[in-house]
Amino acid sequence: MKKPTMLLILLILLLSTPVMARSIGYGFGYYGEEISDGHERLSSGMEISLAYRPWLLEYGNPSLVGKVALGTDQDKEWVIPYLQVGLHVDLVRTTNHPFNFIAHNVVAYTPALGVFYQFDPTREISTFTVEASLLKLSQKDFWYEVLSPFIAFNMDKGVVDSWGINLVRYTYFIK
Numbered sequence: 001m002k003k004p005t006m007l008l009i010l011l012i013l014l015l016s017t018p019v020m021a022r023s024i025g026y027g028f029g030y031y032g033e034e035i036s037d038g039h040e041r042l043s044s045g046m047e048i049s050l051a052y053r054p055w056l057l058e059y060g061n062p063s064l065v066g067k068v069a070l071g072t073d074q075d076k077e078w079v080i081p082y083l084q085v086g087l088h089v090d091l092v093r094t095t096n097h098p099f100n101f102i103a104h105n106v107v108a109y110t111p112a113l114g115v116f117y118q119f120d121p122t123r124e125i126s127t128f129t130v131e132a133s134l135l136k137l138s139q140k141d142f143w144y145e146v147l148s149p150f151i152a153f154n155m156d157k158g159v160v161d162s163w164g165i166n167l168v169r170y171t172y173f174i175k
Contacts, residue, residue: 022175023053027143029169031069033081035123035162043081045071051088051171056140061090065114079122082152084129086116090138099137107137112145118152120162127152127161143171 035041097109114131131150154161
């Protein structure tokens with residue numbers, strides 16, 4: 001009985017080591033969003049995210065990201081305007097950029113694009129969302145993103161469902 005249990009524990013540890021060795025992080029940001037079917041459909045607030053970054057590549061570095069937005073609408077009612085899960089890809093990673101004056105340490109400029117499946121729980125609508133993080137700075141243990149626009153497409157109707165901007169997002173990697 002003890003031998004199979006020990007082997008099972010060892011197998012679980014060996015299989016989980018590659019996952020544990022990667023970077024997992026959490027983030028906070030502030031967003032503003034407008035639903036295309038009317039100006040009364042505005043919301044703004046805080047976005048909370050989880051990120052999994054398996055590598056630190058110079059070109060095309062992928063990350064899996066999940067987000068939930070919490071905010072208020074025009075009537076000052078608390079809403080969850082969207083839940084997102086998708087892929088965030090750093091296009092290039094360079095330390096040769098004009099933004100080094102922002103930090104004491106050398107930071108990398110890593111502009112990124114993101115593609116996400118988005119669900120709006122209040123309207124029960126699923127959309128395809130594209131995000132551009134053109135002002136993104138990163139190091140091994142953090143990302144700073146500023147003024148990242150996003151646009152959500154309703155694939156059933158073939159129209160733009162909503163658009164918005166993440167004013168600032170900070171993601172800290174635990175490991």
